[in-house]
Amino acid sequence: MRIITLNVNGVRSASRKGVFDWLRKQKADVVCLQETKAQEDQLTDPMFRPDGHHCFYFDAKKKGYAGTALYARQEPDKVIKGFGVKEFDDEGRYLEAQFGKLSVVSLYLPSGSSGPERQASKDRFLKAFMPYLKSLRKKKREYILCADWNIVHTEKDIKNWKGNQKNSGCLPHERAWLDELFGPAGYVDAFRVVDQRDEQYTWWSNRGQAWAKNVGWRIDYQVVTPGVGAKVQKAVIYRDQRFSDHAPLIMDYKL
Numbered sequence: 001m002r003i004i005t006l007n008v009n010g011v012r013s014a015s016r017k018g019v020f021d022w023l024r025k026q027k028a029d030v031v032c033l034q035e036t037k038a039q040e041d042q043l044t045d046p047m048f049r050p051d052g053h054h055c056f057y058f059d060a061k062k063k064g065y066a067g068t069a070l071y072a073r074q075e076p077d078k079v080i081k082g083f084g085v086k087e088f089d090d091e092g093r094y095l096e097a098q099f100g101k102l103s104v105v106s107l108y109l110p111s112g113s114s115g116p117e118r119q120a121s122k123d124r125f126l127k128a129f130m131p132y133l134k135s136l137r138k139k140k141r142e143y144i145l146c147a148d149w150n151i152v153h154t155e156k157d158i159k160n161w162k163g164n165q166k167n168s169g170c171l172p173h174e175r176a177w178l179d180e181l182f183g184p185a186g187y188v189d190a191f192r193v194v195d196q197r198d199e200q201y202t203w204w205s206n207r208g209q210a211w212a213k214n215v216g217w218r219i220d221y222q223v224v225t226p227g228v229g230a231k232v233q234k235a236v237i238y239r240d241q242r243f244s245d246h247a248p249l250i251m252d253y254k255l
Helices: 011-016 019-026 116-136 172-181 190-194
Strands: 002-007 030-034 054-058 068-072 078-081 094-099 102-108 142-148 220-224 232-237 249-253
Touching: 002 019, 002 102, 002 142, 002 220, 011 019, 030 142, 054 094, 068 094, 068 102, 116 172, 190 220, 190 232, 190 249, 220 249
Parallel strands: 002 030, 030 102, 102 142
Antiparallel strands: 002 249, 030 068, 054 068, 078 094, 094 102, 142 220, 232 249
């Protein structure tokens, strides 16, 4: 089973950069997109509903902001929009498709980089979402959560570790949240099951020469329950083309 996750930083912008032509060649079973920045009624071109896929969008109420999408070859048994917290459901941040005993989620965590108000929103999300994640572990289901988590986990996941300790996305309490996610909460960072290398980044600032010099952050993860973690086969961060400031993360599972 092949699953791709990508923060498109505007699905219409990414479409103009060829993302749908590229996706067509990947033969993914599920594609999860974040930060679509569009209302579904703006996506009238057939390209936004790729052939052979069941397509779902969860838009933010605020136009041109946040939002998630999920495309699946197999029709889901059920689609869930939101995780029950109005502030974040209004921003279209959680979109779940259920296939038998497996759920695949397209998830977009808030960024706190634009100032204290947004960081406070991000911290509220983290506080609300951890109990929800723990509740999912009590269900008789396997989960693959594909997300721009907007947090690096360890020093291996960011080029400039020391210089970013006071910046959103690398704050100690944010990284401690991931410690809990991958520790007591019982989830697995699927990428790290098969790739322990340094400098495997998924996001680069548009400032300076970050992309050219690979001064990046790994903030896009497929986070999975242990049953799925045992079936990871391959992980690839695709960098041959640029569709946004993030790179697609392609993962294969023996499911």
